[in-house]
Amino acid sequence: MLCWLNPDREQAAHKYESVRRRLIEMFASRGFADAERLADDTIDRVSIKVPQISVGWVGDPLHYFLAVAKMIMLENRRPAPAPLPVPEPPDSNELERQDRCLDHCLELVSQDERTVILEYVDGKKKDRHDQAEKLGISANALRIRVYQIKKTITPCIKECLGQEV
Amino acid sequence: MSQDAIDRNTLKQYLLGELSQETQLEAVEERLFTDDDVFEELQLVKEDLIEQYVKDEFTTAERRNFERNFLTTEERRADVRRAQALARYAGRKMEELRQSQEKKLSKDGDPPRPRWRWLPRRLTPAGSSVVALPLNPAWALAVAVLVTAALSFVVWRGFYYQSDLQRGLLALKSTYRLQRPVESRLTALDYAPLPNTRGNGNKQIDTLSQERAERLLRDAQNDDPGAASDHALGLYYVTQLKFDQAIPLLRKAVEAKPNDAQFQSDLGAALIEKAKADRLNGDQTTSYADLSESLEHLNRALALNPSLLEALFNRALCHQYMQLPQLAADDWRLYLTKDSQSNWADEARDRLKELETQTSKVSQNKDAAQSFLA
Numbered sequence: 001m002l003c004w005l006n007p008d009r010e011q012a013a014h015k016y017e018s019v020r021r022r023l024i025e026m027f028a029s030r031g032f033a034d035a036e037r038l039a040d041d042t043i044d045r046v047s048i049k050v051p052q053i054s055v056g057w058v059g060d061p062l063h064y065f066l067a068v069a070k071m072i073m074l075e076n077r078r079p080a081p082a083p084l085p086v087p088e089p090p091d092s093n094e095l096e097r098q099d100r101c102l103d104h105c106l107e108l109v110s111q112d113e114r115t116v117i118l119e120y121v122d123g124k125k126k127d128r129h130d131q132a133e134k135l136g137i138s139a140n141a142l143r144i145r146v147y148q149i150k151k152t153i154t155p156c157i158k159e160c161l162g163q164e165v
Numbered sequence: 166m167s168q169d170a171i172d173r174n175t176l177k178q179y180l181l182g183e184l185s186q187e188t189q190l191e192a193v194e195e196r197l198f199t200d201d202d203v204f205e206e207l208q209l210v211k212e213d214l215i216e217q218y219v220k221d222e223f224t225t226a227e228r229r230n231f232e233r234n235f236l237t238t239e240e241r242r243a244d245v246r247r248a249q250a251l252a253r254y255a256g257r258k259m260e261e262l263r264q265s266q267e268k269k270l271s272k273d274g275d276p277p278r279p280r281w282r283w284l285p286r287r288l289t290p291a292g293s294s295v296v297a298l299p300l301n302p303a304w305a306l307a308v309a310v311l312v313t314a315a316l317s318f319v320v321w322r323g324f325y326y327q328s329d330l331q332r333g334l335l336a337l338k339s340t341y342r343l344q345r346p347v348e349s350r351l352t353a354l355d356y357a358p359l360p361n362t363r364g365n366g367n368k369q370i371d372t373l374s375q376e377r378a379e380r381l382l383r384d385a386q387n388d389d390p391g392a393a394s395d396h397a398l399g400l401y402y403v404t405q406l407k408f409d410q411a412i413p414l415l416r417k418a419v420e421a422k423p424n425d426a427q428f429q430s431d432l433g434a435a436l437i438e439k440a441k442a443d444r445l446n447g448d449q450t451t452s453y454a455d456l457s458e459s460l461e462h463l464n465r466a467l468a469l470n471p472s473l474l475e476a477l478f479n480r481a482l483c484h485q486y487m488q489l490p491q492l493a494a495d496d497w498r499l500y501l502t503k504d505s506q507s508n509w510a511d512e513a514r515d516r517l518k519e520l521e522t523q524t525s526k527v528s529q530n531k532d533a534a535q536s537f538l539a
Binding site for chain 1: 179180181182189190194195198199208209212213216220222234235237238239240241243247250251252253254255256257258259293420443
């Protein structure tokens with residue numbers, strides 16, 4: 001299947017990850033709580049079919065993944081939305097742990113980037129326009145910049161705090 | 166650019182489960198799979214939504230859709246919890262930064278502290294932080310005088326001293342003791358009637374007190390910055406009808422102390438007055454937006470303190486300007502159950518009567534029209 005995605009092994013691995021992320025987003029957005037499992041089911045089914053369909057396949061294989069995912073969606077009835085559990089407010093130990101993790105993970109970015117993200121996250125919508133103006137960039141450019149900074153620190157935060165923040 | 170905006174909005178609707186037609190959903194998913202830019206934009210929109218949720222910037226419907234249709238997986242819930250942690254952390258760090266900047270500023274402006282070199286060594290034995298009792302009667306007398314002076318200072322500070330902020334607010338109250346500057350109720354002002362003039366009527370305001378209030382409240386904001394001084398100077402600007410200066414200050418105060426019902430009520434009042442000014446300038450859209458925001462703050466104030474008469478009075482006014490006579494009348498009635506004696510209550514009664522007259526006229530006209538058409 002990797003070969004079908006891209007003859008280059010590294011590119012194929014990259015594409016595989018990208019397909020999986022897209023599938024998870026799609027299932028999650030359609031209300032499936034077990035989005036990851038359904039994404040993996042989709043990939044499994046496609047990989048079984050690859051020897052038959054890859055020969056003579058024209059176009060991006062992603063279309064095939066999408067079609068299989070649609071079938072899986074039809075097979076699995078969308079569950080009723082699960083009630084949102086009331087989150088327990090973090091206790092002081094947990095807050096300290098969060099702060100330590102954030103202190104540590106924000107070290108991964110420069111001082112300027114730290115200031116940008118903290119000011120952005122702390123500010124309201126209007127403050128962000130002021131912040132963008134101060135930095136001499138558009139509000140959308142600031143939004144993208146913050147997203148990139150978050151992309152850098154998020155794996156570290158995830159690892160430090162674990163999924164159960 | 167507008168295409169970007171449409172796409173972003175569509176993605177937002179997709180994530181919030183607001184796209185109901187299968188064809189719309191499929192069109193979005195097709196692009197998610199085939200267009201890297203769209204997928205990347207979806208990630209950004211996800212971040213935006215999480216930020217909005219954490220900062221409580223959603224409308225009620227959006228919040229409900231977010232909780233029902235977006236928070237479907239444990240991973241997304243973990244994303245929200247991480248965002249909450251980051252928001253709390255950022256709030257604390259930025260507050261620390263602000264405080265250290267303020268401290269630095271005040272340190273730079275302070276005169277050097279005097280060093281008490283004149284104290285004899287006998288009073289401060291080496292290695293002891295406790296002042297030893299003087300053996301010499303002359304020193305005992307000196308200490309007694311100092312203690313008396315310190316006690317007097319404490320009493321004066323506790324009972325008689327007024328800060329610039331307090332004096333500024335008193336001066337503001339005194340400025341408008343005969344005539345109030347705006348229709349809405351400000352928490353710092355007592356009752357005074359509205360000017361019954363059209364055009365350039367005589368203003369019955371105490372201009373000396375006004376100048377004094379301005380000076381003191383500006384000083385208070387410079388020397389002792391914080392939510393209270395922002396709020397007070399914001400009120401001053403409301404009385405001057407300078408809403409572009411007033412509202413940012415009042416917003417700042419509310420952001421610093423969101424659970425202060427009076428701050429919420431005064432911001433609501435300022436927004437009503439701005440909405441009226443916008444309407445006079447022909448800007449109906451901004452006017453309506455101001456009123457909507459005002460209503461949010463007034464509701465918040467009343468949620469925090471249901472007995473806050475200023476907020477209730479202002480909400481009735483706000484409903485009236487939003488052309489919601491039924492809700493306005495309900496608020497005036499509620500107001501009168503809580504305050505039936507004051508001058509404000511008289512005003513509330515007049516307004517309620519006026520509303521009831523209008524409502525009955527409308528219903529008579531409706532009846533007449535129906536019988537004409539029948």
